[in-house]
Amino acid sequence: MKSGLLLLGLLAVWMALCWPHLQEQWGTTGRTWETLGSLSRVERAAAVDEPGYRAAQAIARGVPAAGCVVVAAHTGPERLKYYQSRFAYYLYPRRVRLVDRSGAAEPGCPYLAVFRDLAPGLAQDPFRGHWDERQLGDRTASMTRVLAADRVEVYR
Amino acid sequence: MPLAAALATLAGWVAVGRWVRGGWTAQLALGFAAGAGLISLQLLALGLAGVPWRPAWVLLPWTPLLALRLKGARTGWPRVKRLNGVEALALAAALAAPLLWLPYERLMPLSTRNWDSWAIWLFKAKAFYLDGGVQGFFGRAGEFPFAQPSYPLLVPLYGTFVYLLTGSAADHVAKALSPCYFFALLGAFYWLARRMAPRPVALVFLAMLANLHMVNIVAFELAGYADTALSVYVLLAAGLLGLWWKAGEAADLALGSLFASLAAWTKNEGLFFLAGAGLLMAARLGLRRSLDWRLWGAALASPGALVALRAGLLPASDLAGGGLNWANLGPGLRSVLGHAFDTGPYNLTFWLLAASVAAAWKLRLGAGWWILPGTVLWQATGLLGVYVTGRNEIQWWIGTSLDRILAQLAPLALLATAAAVGAWFEQAASASRHLTPPRSSRNLKAGTKKRA
Numbered sequence: 035m036k037s038g039l040l041l042l043g044l045l046a047v048w049m050a051l052c053w054p055h056l057q058e059q060w061g062t063t064g065r066t067w068e069t070l071g072s073l074s075r076v077e078r079a080a081a082v083d084e085p086g087y088r089a090a091q092a093i094a095r096g097v098p099a100a101g102c103v104v105v106a107a108h109t110g111p112e113r114l115k116y117y118q119s120r121f122a123y124y125l126y127p128r129r130v131r132l133v134d135r136s137g138a139a140e141p142g143c144p145y146l147a148v149f150r151d152l153a154p155g156l157a158q159d160p161f162r163g164h165w166d167e168r169q170l171g172d173r174t175a176s177m178t179r180v181l182a183a184d185r186v187e188v189y190r
Numbered sequence: 191m192p193l194a195a196a197l198a199t200l201a202g203w204v205a206v207g208r209w210v211r212g213g214w215t216a217q218l219a220l221g222f223a224a225g226a227g228l229i230s231l232q233l234l235a236l237g238l239a240g241v242p243w244r245p246a247w248v249l250l251p252w253t254p255l256l257a258l259r260l261k262g263a264r265t266g267w268p269r270v271k272r273l274n275g276v277e278a279l280a281l282a283a284a285l286a287a288p289l290l291w292l293p294y295e296r297l298m299p300l301s302t303r304n305w306d307s308w309a310i311w312l313f314k315a316k317a318f319y320l321d322g323g324v325q326g327f328f329g330r331a332g333e334f335p336f337a338q339p340s341y342p343l344l345v346p347l348y349g350t351f352v353y354l355l356t357g358s359a360a361d362h363v364a365k366a367l368s369p370c371y372f373f374a375l376l377g378a379f380y381w382l383a384r385r386m387a388p389r390p391v392a393l394v395f396l397a398m399l400a401n402l403h404m405v406n407i408v409a410f411e412l413a414g415y416a417d418t419a420l421s422v423y424v425l426l427a428a429g430l431l432g433l434w435w436k437a438g439e440a441a442d443l444a445l446g447s448l449f450a451s452l453a454a455w456t457k458n459e460g461l462f463f464l465a466g467a468g469l470l471m472a473a474r475l476g477l478r479r480s481l482d483w484r485l486w487g488a489a490l491a492s493p494g495a496l497v498a499l500r501a502g503l504l505p506a507s508d509l510a511g512g513g514l515n516w517a518n519l520g521p522g523l524r525s526v527l528g529h530a531f532d533t534g535p536y537n538l539t540f541w542l543l544a545a546s547v548a549a550a551w552k553l554r555l556g557a558g559w560w561i562l563p564g565t566v567l568w569q570a571t572g573l574l575g576v577y578v579t580g581r582n583e584i585q586w587w588i589g590t591s592l593d594r595i596l597a598q599l600a601p602l603a604l605l606a607t608a609a610a611v612g613a614w615f616e617q618a619a620s621a622s623r624h625l626t627p628p629r630s631s632r633n634l635k636a637g638t639k640k641r642a
Contacts, residue, residue, distance in 0.1 A: 038276045048397075052287070052402075060290055071297065119308075119336040119337075122337075
């Protein structure tokens with residue numbers, strides 16, 4: 035009897051300390067259900083990884099699985115690291131190299147993707163690479179545009 | 191994922207079920223934990239032997255073994271035991287956090303918060319699946335430094351198995367492995383706690399573990415990480431080795447050794463844990479001057495195989511090797527203690543562990559119990575060692591690793607406390623039995639008979 039009360043007391047104290055977390059999770063699960071519940075899996079992935087997911091899907095459509103692509107990314111240095119690993123994940127087994135220079139090229143890598151990050155991302159992590167729109171225009175003019183999507187173009 | 195989890199559980203049950211002395215909860219939990227690990231090793235062996243990864247090839251060897259196992263198995267539905275008020279309340283409380291977290295985890299895709307899932311663990315799972323083997327990824331490992339090629343492969347290869355069954359690299363399916371391990375953690379915890387303490391204690395502590403915030407975060411928010419899997423293996427190995435130390439049952443030794451090895455096949459912290467477990471097993475057998483080759487084999491076969499496999503397959507870890515930086519020790523220790531005793535993420539877990547150490551000292555609990563807090567201390571020391579020898583910036587490292595590592599150890603800390611509480615209740619009950627004068631010589635006789 036005494037041990038039962040002691041255990042109940044311990045459980046009550048424990049659950050009281052848990053309560054704020056449980057309440058918070060109740061709210062989070064409810065909000066997530068409202069925002070994502072009616073979306074398809076693809077739409078959910080795009081919603082939580084904007085613009086990376088859609089950009090990677092576009093590149094995947096333009097570059098064959100055995101292909102190699104240099105992604106000239108107009109984004110900040112921290113986000114460049116993020117996109118490097120994210121695009122490598124989405125685009126495997128393609129060889130993907132992200133650079134924050136508009137003139138970058140790699141021998142044996144015939145595809146070029148031009149990716150432009152969203153303004154909030156750039157405000158958070160400003161661009162610090164080298165970007166020359168005219169030079170990029172001249173370069174892509176001599177290539178074939180494979181596809182153009184929101185925030186990304188793929189050339190060969 | 192339900193199919194992958196069921197197949198892993200069956201494989202694990204076939205492999206270790208006969209040594210698990212427990213009900214269906216224990217069989218399911220230990221079956222899944224053992225099965226996921228063994229299937230990952232099987233995939234690796236098939237891949238290295240050049241056998242194509244097809245579900246049929248993976249499942250084929252298990253089929254005759256399952257038939258043999260079913261032949262000797264008990265049949266019938268599991269019995270549902272009657273619970274008293276405290277037990278029923280504890281069981282209901284144990285459902286609270288999992289019921290809130292599970293729908294959230296199922297809705298969320300891999301997001302920016304799941305960095306290690308897609309950059310490390312499920313990246314490799316996807317690469318292995320698309321390449322049809324492990325060599326393709328390791329041949330290109332230099333391209334993916336963020337994917338930590340030196341990390342062990344249990345979670346990636348089990349993820350590959352999930353993809354083989356799904357027929358595509360569907361990461362929303364594979365990331366359910368973390369909730370699966372979470373439920374295995376609860377089952378394993380209850381089984382061990384029940385072997386060390388009365389049922390009400392085991393159920394109350396089960397409810398406490400199920401609602402532990404940081405353990406919930408790691409299992410559901412960081413789904414796809416390997417930390418919950420490691421928690422299961424460390425808990426099982428330390429708990430079983432503690433029981434073996436106390437009672438000397440060879441089955442506990444063999445299972446403890448297997449789970450310690452699977453810990454080393456899950457994460458690098460598990461390798462350090464395996465070193466401690468290996469020392470512990472060798473010390474016990476050495477102290478007993480045991481020359482029984484079966485015991486030595488049970489203790490050392492799977493750790494030896496795992497260490498050889500890791501050394502032969504994986505590149506050397508680049509985590510350490512920056513030289514000793516003792517200046518990191520102070521901030522590291524302060525952070526470990528500050529985080530562990532923060533009631534927000536860990537509730538009273540480590541406070542109760544400290545209290546139970548004091549109580550165990552007073553209750554004169556045996557070495558089998560001290561293995562549990564000793565393992566927590568060993569792993570925390572290993573973490574500090576990494577902070578001191580590592581080359582990463584200490585605050586960044588603490589920020590990205592400490593909470594998850596303490597969450598790996600929290601179940602073990604709670605198990606130690608549950609065992610100490612169980613021993614305390616037992617000693618108190620035994621003392622009150624001795625203090626109560628017998629009503630008659632007939633009662634005394636009956637009481638003596640009952641105790642015997």
